[in-house]
Amino acid sequence: MELSGGEIVVRALQDEGVELVFGYPGGAVLHIYDALFNQEKIRHILVRHEQGATHAADGYARATGKCGVCLVTSGPGATNAVTGIATAHLDSIPIVILTGQVPVPVIGSDAFQEVDTVGITRPCVKHNFLVKDVHDLAETIRKAFFIATSGRPGPVVVDIPKDVTDPGIKIPYEYPREVKMRSYSPMAKGHLGQIRRAVDAMLAAKRPVIYNGGGVVLGEASAELTELVCTSGFPVTSTLMGLGAYPMTDRQFLGMLGMHGTYEANMAMHECDTLIAIGARFDDRVTGKIEHFCPHAKIIHIDVDPSSISKNVRVDIPIVGQVATVLTDILRLLKEAGRGPDHETLAEWWRQIDAWRGRDCLRYDRGSERIKPQYAVETLYKVTEGDLYLASDVGQHQMFAAQFYPFDKPRRWINSGGLGTMGFGLPAAMGVQLAFPEAQVACISGEASILMCIQEMATCKQYDLPIKVILLNNGYMGMVRQWQEFFYEGRYSHSYVDALPDFVKLAESFGHVGVRVERPGDLEGAMREAFAMRDRLVFLDVVVDPTENVYPMIAAGKGQHEMHLSPERELA
Amino acid sequence: MRHIIAVLLENEAGALSRVAGLFSARGYNIESLTVAPTEDPTLSRMTLVTTGSDEIVEQIKKQLNKLIDVVKLFDLTEGVHIEREMMMIKVKARGDDREELKRLVDIFRAKIIDVTETSYVVELTGSSSKLDAFVEAVPEGRIIEVVRSGPTGISRGEKGLTIS
Numbered sequence: 041m042e043l044s045g046g047e048i049v050v051r052a053l054q055d056e057g058v059e060l061v062f063g064y065p066g067g068a069v070l071h072i073y074d075a076l077f078n079q080e081k082i083r084h085i086l087v088r089h090e091q092g093a094t095h096a097a098d099g100y101a102r103a104t105g106k107c108g109v110c111l112v113t114s115g116p117g118a119t120n121a122v123t124g125i126a127t128a129h130l131d132s133i134p135i136v137i138l139t140g141q142v143p144v145p146v147i148g149s150d151a152f153q154e155v156d157t158v159g160i161t162r163p164c165v166k167h168n169f170l171v172k173d174v175h176d177l178a179e180t181i182r183k184a185f186f187i188a189t190s191g192r193p194g195p196v197v198v199d200i201p202k203d204v205t206d207p208g209i210k211i212p213y214e215y216p217r218e219v220k221m222r223s224y225s226p227m228a229k230g231h232l233g234q235i236r237r238a239v240d241a242m243l244a245a246k247r248p249v250i251y252n253g254g255g256v257v258l259g260e261a262s263a264e265l266t267e268l269v270c271t272s273g274f275p276v277t278s279t280l281m282g283l284g285a286y287p288m289t290d291r292q293f294l295g296m297l298g299m300h301g302t303y304e305a306n307m308a309m310h311e312c313d314t315l316i317a318i319g320a321r322f323d324d325r326v327t328g329k330i331e332h333f334c335p336h337a338k339i340i341h342i343d344v345d346p347s348s349i350s351k352n353v354r355v356d357i358p359i360v361g362q363v364a365t366v367l368t369d370i371l372r373l374l375k376e377a378g379r380g381p382d383h384e385t386l387a388e389w390w391r392q393i394d395a396w397r398g399r400d401c402l403r404y405d406r407g408s409e410r411i412k413p414q415y416a417v418e419t420l421y422k423v424t425e426g427d428l429y430l431a432s433d434v435g436q437h438q439m440f441a442a443q444f445y446p447f448d449k450p451r452r453w454i455n456s457g458g459l460g461t462m463g464f465g466l467p468a469a470m471g472v473q474l475a476f477p478e479a480q481v482a483c484i485s486g487e488a489s490i491l492m493c494i495q496e497m498a499t500c501k502q503y504d505l506p507i508k509v510i511l512l513n514n515g516y517m518g519m520v521r522q523w524q525e526f527f528y529e530g531r532y533s534h535s536y537v538d539a540l541p542d543f544v545k546l547a548e549s550f551g552h553v554g555v556r557v558e559r560p561g562d563l564e565g566a567m568r569e570a571f572a573m574r575d576r577l578v579f580l581d582v583v584v585d586p587t588e589n590v591y592p593m594i595a596a597g598k599g600q601h602e603m604h605l606s607p608e609r610e611l612a
Numbered sequence: 613m614r615h616i617i618a619v620l621l622e623n624e625a626g627a628l629s630r631v632a633g634l635f636s637a638r639g640y641n642i643e644s645l646t647v648a649p650t651e652d653p654t655l656s657r658m659t660l661v662t663t664g665s666d667e668i669v670e671q672i673k674k675q676l677n678k679l680i681d682v683v684k685l686f687d688l689t690e691g692v693h694i695e696r697e698m699m700m701i702k703v704k705a706r707g708d709d710r711e712e713l714k715r716l717v718d719i720f721r722a723k724i725i726d727v728t729e730t731s732y733v734v735e736l737t738g739s740s741s742k743l744d745a746f747v748e749a750v751p752e753g754r755i756i757e758v759v760r761s762g763p764t765g766i767s768r769g770e771k772g773l774t775i776s
Binding site: 163170221222350 | 621626630670675677
């Protein structure tokens with residue numbers, strides 16, 4: 041079979057099993073778009089901005105575990121995609137981004153819509169390629185998918201000059217089934233000796249804590265983690281990225297840890313003698329001041345990426361391998377040991393944890409006449425009965441959602457944790473809704489974040505995506521305002537979002553349903569009505585208390601035990 | 613501590629910039645970096661000299677290994693090894709200086725590889741400190757130009773850094 045470069049791209053995506061491509065056409069990718077025109081296997085979703093394409097592919101990947109795919113043109117198409125690529129990179133999300141490039145002979149001549157895409161994206165991808173010869177195209181695309189989805193996943197850019205996709209040049213096509221790369225072979229199995237040491241440490245632990253990260257979700261190891269937590273009886277806390285890997289409604293779950301984590305999770309971290317970190321990367325939002333991080337703990341760290349180990353915090357027992365495989369080995373060895381950790385010691389540890397839990401660190405004013413953002417998230421949970429894919433933007437609403445919406449399954453909580461990209465939520469929700477057309481999908485956002493990718497409301501209309509946008513509208517960039525209140529003596533420098541649009545009319549102008557809610561008593565009814573409209577995007581503009589802050593809070597540079605609780609809590 | 617790391621990497625466009633970019637993005641020190649193809653034209657060998665605490669050097673090696681284009685690497689400072697750097701130095705050579713510089717070249721077992729009525733180009737190979745010593749020894753005001761390759765290295769003994 042002889043195919044042109046453009047046809048090879050499309051055919052390779054089909055052979056890769058790609059269902060959805062998020063893209064935006066332009067000069068350098070016209071040949072590829074022409075090849076897309078005459079086929080039905082791949083569905084192309086036309087976004088309204090390339091950033092939206094990358095976030096949508098990313099949301100699709102987070103919710104399904106499959107590789108997301110985008111197709112954008114050269115120059116501004118590629119640069120617009122960079123924020124989304126960096127977002128995926130920091131959260132290790134597998135996406136393949138195909139970018140058009142000017143023809144090979146004019147590369148480097150500052151041609152129209154030319155940028156050095158490989159150079160610009162190099163620091164924010166797992167890997168990237170420039171394909172200069174059509175004969176390399178199929179194999180390079182295969183490699184891109186292999187690299188994106190294996191080991192520690194991540195985004196891979198394939199930059200394709202226009203002449204490489206020339207319809208006039210046809211070559212024999214064969215899609216390689218396997219790729220072998222001498223320079224890339226991710227570790228699968230963990231070192232058994234190290235795993236034995238870890239099991240011994242776990243059996244000897246007096247005050248253990250399991251700290252799971254996004255790697256458990258990415259590595260499909262929820263079942264193994266859950267079994268480990270249940271059989272060991274250990275408490276478990278999670279990073280923002282790992283929420284849902286272990287059922288958050290379970291008693292053994294201590295809540296999220298870190299800067300806005302629960303009192304019990306952070307205190308347990310601070311006082312533990314054995315820390316079992318699984319697929320987590322000791323991010324600064326988790327550790328606080330490194331010198332004060334888990335000062336008494338022997339640290340076990342399981343991760344597929346060797347460079348994650350001892351990067352920020354020195355680890356006593358490192359285990360490099362796929363999280364699911366390593367946990368399976370640990371579970372087997374625990375069974376073989378025929379005994380668990382000492383029951384009475386563990387019970388004492390739990391008594392201590394329950395005392396911390398008794399502080400009720402997430403309590404807020406439920407009697408308020410204004411809608412509290414926490415109440416809005418709790419109502420969302422109640423109305424959706426926990427069965428929801430929730431994509432989030434970035435800021436206070438993101439933290440409130442993480443604190444107040446307990447996910448019992450992985451891949452339900454879709455948020456930009458590492459890069460903290462405002463504008464992520466809506467396009468990510470599109471990716472999720474397209475992957476699961478029948479599922480309930482919501483985007484929780486703020487009036488500042490939502491405007492960063494508001495143009496995707498048009499995409500939602502074109503493809504009839506019945507996403508529910510829950511806008512917690514407090515008139516401020518809430519998290520910025522909170523920091524200015526705490527650390528800049530209330531000088532709210534440029535954090536007030538003046539001249540907001542009328543979101544109801546805005547939603548309507550895009551062809552959707554818009555509803556404004558101002559009183560706590562109206563909220564549940566409005567949400568129920570919104571979710572009852574199964575075939576419409578409903579934009580709920582929820583006016584919340586502008587002065588509410590996210591508590592608990594560990595200020596940057598403080599230790600885990602130096603948390604601020606809400607003013608009511610500190611007095612209590 | 614100073615480390616000299618030998619890296620085998622795919623001889624592909626952009627591989628070098630990935631390594632250089634890694635060092636600048638993560639704020640690692642880089643004292644020198646040399647790279648050239650090996651006997652296998654698909655592979656380049658890079659020698660890079662860096663300094664840092666044990667933890668940082670460990671991270672540098674892990675991050676280098678994580679680059680898809682890096683096939684294999686070895687920290688030469690972990691074992692006995694030979695280190696060589698090449699220098700060409702252009703000096704003013706007039707009158708009495710000509711004899712003195714010639715003597716210096718002999719002492720350092722260097723070579724004069726270009727001569728004019730007013731200048732020499734001297735070639736010298738050795739450890740970096742030997743090259744430093746030569747530069748120090750040249751009488752003040754005589755140096756026109758110094759070009760150094762940066763150190764390269766190889767381990768002693770039969771074992772080598774190869775992909776087979």
